[in-house]
Amino acid sequence: MSSPRQATPDHPIQPLVSQRWSPYAFADRPVHDDDLRSLFEAARWAASSYNEQPWRYIFATKSNRTQFERLLSCLVEGNQIWARAAPVLALGCISLNFARNGQPNAAAQHDLGLASATLTLEATARGLAVHQMIGIVPDKARELYRIPAGFLSLTGLAIGYVADPATLPDNLRGRDLAPRTRRPLAEFVFGGEWGTASGLAEHGARTTSGGQATEREAIYRPCAHRDQCDPPGDEGPSRRRPLHGMQGHVGSQEADQTLQHQKPAEGGQNRSGP
Numbered sequence: 001m002s003s004p005r006q007a008t009p010d011h012p013i014q015p016l017v018s019q020r021w022s023p024y025a026f027a028d029r030p031v032h033d034d035d036l037r038s039l040f041e042a043a044r045w046a047a048s049s050y051n052e053q054p055w056r057y058i059f060a061t062k063s064n065r066t067q068f069e070r071l072l073s074c075l076v077e078g079n080q081i082w083a084r085a086a087p088v089l090a091l092g093c094i095s096l097n098f099a100r101n102g103q104p105n106a107a108a109q110h111d112l113g114l115a116s117a118t119l120t121l122e123a124t125a126r127g128l129a130v131h132q133m134i135g136i137v138p139d140k141a142r143e144l145y146r147i148p149a150g151f152l153s154l155t156g157l158a159i160g161y162v163a164d165p166a167t168l169p170d171n172l173r174g175r176d177l178a179p180r181t182r183r184p185l186a187e188f189v190f191g192g193e194w195g196t197a198s199g200l201a202e203h204g205a206r207t208t209s210g211g212q213a214t215e216r217e218a219i220y221r222p223c224a225h226r227d228q229c230d231p232p233g234d235e236g237p238s239r240r241r242p243l244h245g246m247q248g249h250v251g252s253q254e255a256d257q258t259l260q261h262q263k264p265a266e267g268g269q270n271r272s273g274p
């Protein structure tokens, strides 16, 4: 039985994607540290331009009321009203410049978004929900957390278990009950010319259940030739910043210096990169 907030896709998508949504009502239920670790671990494995991993997260849980209130105070008032119910709050921050050469990283915001999206899907798989917020007060976060120059807090994240919308104040309840709407593919997938829907997008929905992907359509089919699809073994393990460099506090200078010694990712990026 699907949730009323589940997406109603025109074409089959993975259940994790259709089940994700951004609730306003959060239950008074703590999130286990093991789950939190896995959420940040998922973020850690997101793709990033030059493998710079420009994201940093600051988080607080209700197990430490002072820290929680401190993080809450970095959200705009309109977000504080509902986000205070979430058991976990986080700030998503970026490194504005490449660690390797100090040049501006034009992909930093994009990469934080990708890391947070990855974190959010991991949360969804664990029965948790994430509500991201652009409504934060970066100057306050900089002051309270002593965020150094070259780094910027960009987004807030409320993390927890979904609650009944009835627990929300009257003026917010409707937001968790309203239908979820999306632009059709034809409005953002172009072929040939800008603004011209591609043939791909013009074709009708393939789903058979009134817009919902059927269970069979949504089944993930792993590649049958996985050994042939994997990257060559001589590329070595993919390097990732450890969690202690990105959560609970902003990344240290030392961590950034370590990155300077990393070999830049190869292929495709040197045309537009620094």
Ligand SMILES: Cc1cc2nc3c(=O)[nH]c(=O)nc-3n(C[C@H](O)[C@H](O)[C@H](O)COP(=O)(O)O)c2cc1C
Binding pocket: 020, 021, 022, 023, 079, 131, 132, 133, 134, 135, 136, 155, 180
């Ligand atoms: C980067 C980003 C910033 C957002 N900022 C806010 C915000 O400040 N306040 C808020 O209530 N929702 C915010 N949202 C949530 C969006 O409104 C929500 O994702 C959108 O309405 C689609 O709903 P869904 O996530 O349930 O599919 C933000 C979402 C993202 C990804």
